Amino acid sequence: MVQIRRAEPQDLQELLRLERLHVSDELGGRMSMMQGESFSEAALKRLIDAQQVLIAQQQEQIAGYVLSGDWQEYIHWPLQRRALAQFKSHWPDAERSCCHYGPVWVNPAFRGQKICRQLWQALAVHLNGRYRRLAGLIAEDNEASLRAHVADDGMQIIDFVEYDDRGYYLVSLSVGC
Secondary structure (H helix, E strand, O other), rough: OOOOEEEOHHHHHOOOOOOOOOOHHHHHHHOOOOOOOOOOHHHHHHHHHHHOEEEEEEEEEEEEEEEEEEEHOOOOOHHHHHHHHHHHOOOHHHHHHHHEEEEEEHHHHHHHOHHHHHHHHHHHHHHHHOOEEEEEEEEEEOHHHHHHHHOOOOOOOEEEEEOOEEEEEEEEOOOOO
């Protein structure tokens, strides 16, 4: 049985390893020459300390995780700056009311078990009171992720943004407040 928990400082090195190992998974196929972006050790430590990283765990194995944070943790990446501008066209206070989430990773051995949904639901409960919505990006050609976010887990497609000759869906989920 998979359990969802907050990441603890002792998880930092394993999460860094997984981030670096899987940072470009979604860029396969025709995008294989692109490089994914991952968090630095200091940034990931800040997110863990701020209790904005959730882990899905089965026994001792990490089955998946989701990172979330204030826009300041993401704004140094050009794509996220462009995404924030798009979100602000829908919610002028997006920088304060929306929490950027992602990346989300699920171990291939655990896919199809609704772990993404469990992570979103736990994140929504965990962040309720701090933010009104989660906001994230899904690459246009990542059909499995889009299906998991929208069709399976009820997130809304808010807009579309292009960056570096690639399209991204801007998705959102209300977390209350």
